[in-house]
Amino acid sequence: MINILIKDETAPLKSVVLGTGESFGGVPAIEEAYDPKSREHILDGTFPKEEDIINEMEAVASALKKYGVEVYRPEVLSDTNQVFARDIGFVIGDKFIVPNIIDDRASERDGINYLLDQINPEQILRMPEGAYAEGGDVMPWKEKLYIGYSEDEDYNKYKVSRTNRAGVEFLRDQFPNCEFYAFELKKSDDDPKENALHLDCCFQPIGNDQCIIYKGGFKNERDYELVVSHFGQENCLEISKDEMYHMNSNVFSISPEIIISEQGFTRLNDELERRGFKVEKVPYSETAKMEGLLRCSTLPLERAY
Numbered sequence: 619m620i621n622i623l624i625k626d627e628t629a630p631l632k633s634v635v636l637g638t639g640e641s642f643g644g645v646p647a648i649e650e651a652y653d654p655k656s657r658e659h660i661l662d663g664t665f666p667k668e669e670d671i672i673n674e675m676e677a678v679a680s681a682l683k684k685y686g687v688e689v690y691r692p693e694v695l696s697d698t699n700q701v702f703a704r705d706i707g708f709v710i711g712d713k714f715i716v717p718n719i720i721d722d723r724a725s726e727r728d729g730i731n732y733l734l735d736q737i738n739p740e741q742i743l744r745m746p747e748g749a750y751a752e753g754g755d756v757m758p759w760k761e762k763l764y765i766g767y768s769e770d771e772d773y774n775k776y777k778v779s780r781t782n783r784a785g786v787e788f789l790r791d792q793f794p795n796c797e798f799y800a801f802e803l804k805k806s807d808d809d810p811k812e813n814a815l816h817l818d819c820c821f822q823p824i825g826n827d828q829c830i831i832y833k834g835g836f837k838n839e840r841d842y843e844l845v846v847s848h849f850g851q852e853n854c855l856e857i858s859k860d861e862m863y864h865m866n867s868n869v870f871s872i873s874p875e876i877i878i879s880e881q882g883f884t885r886l887n888d889e890l891e892r893r894g895f896k897v898e899k900v901p902y903s904e905t906a907k908m909e910g911l912l913r914c915s916t917l918p919l920e921r922a923y
């Protein structure tokens with residue numbers, strides 16, 4: 619049996635699913651792109667190579683194993699991009715949620731069926747038809763649950779809108795004891811600098827009481843202000859539009875003290891170190907071209923409390 623328990627983003631990590639670059643399907647046709655940054659790299663002829671993705675992900679696997687984390691990988695499905703394990707399922711408390719996700723990615727969920735078979739069925743919740751949520755939009759943070767979503771007007775318009783109101787309501791019903799904060803995100807199918815694909819593309823808690831945040835990713839400024847009021851201004855590490863584009867908010871915490879980050883995020887990494895974090899730097903700039911980074915590639919199953 620596999621134990622699952624996640625109450626926040628940073629408690630010491632015990633086990634995680636890390637996506638895979640194996641047989642990722644190569645360069646998609648332009649009409650197959652489902653985010654604007656991949657689209658940009660398909661058009662520019664700079665879409666990453668399988669070998670580079672595999673090497674980058676191995677560096678993450680090594681960093682995790684160095685700290686004794688149990689690392690599971692999805693079963694490899696041929697010609698399927700399975701890099702971003704975060705979105706295909708997620709754990710809140712002691713429940714594993716199997717969500718409905720964008721059709722273009724729905725088959726990715728099959729890769730973790732072998733893990734679901736090892737989780738107590740009473741701990742698995744399947745989202746009902748019509749309710750959508752991707753793990754990148756869902757963040758348990760102690761007594762709070764932060765969710766990024768789109769109202770129907772945006773949800774029906776953008777491929778990059780992945781969590782809808784019905785998804786939010788489902789989670790609200792399942793977790794009545796959480797303080798619920800659902801934020802609409804800014805979306806664009808064409809311009810990666812105007813698009814917060816998931817909540818973790820513009821916000822993520824780190825340490826015990828801090829966060830990385832990009833104001834422009836929130837559709838409504840009052841939501842950004844609410845988050846800042848929760849953490850306190852001095853505990854918010856603000857990033858710029860360019861830093862959001864490079865996915866600076868999408869680092870990944872092994873513990874409240876240790877963060878895996880991209881080696882080229884110089885300003886962020888220096889600032890994290892100045893704040894006393896140990897930063898494990900990995901090369902991840904090829905994977906970043908597909909509009910996801912380290913949080914997106916990892917699906918934590920258990921943290922220690």
Ligand SMILES: NC(=[NH2+])NCCC[C@H](N)C(=O)O
Binds near residue numbers: 913
């Ligand atoms: N949690 C995340 N931010 N995941 C990023 C997923 C990126 C992937 N290209 C998509 O469009 O779905």
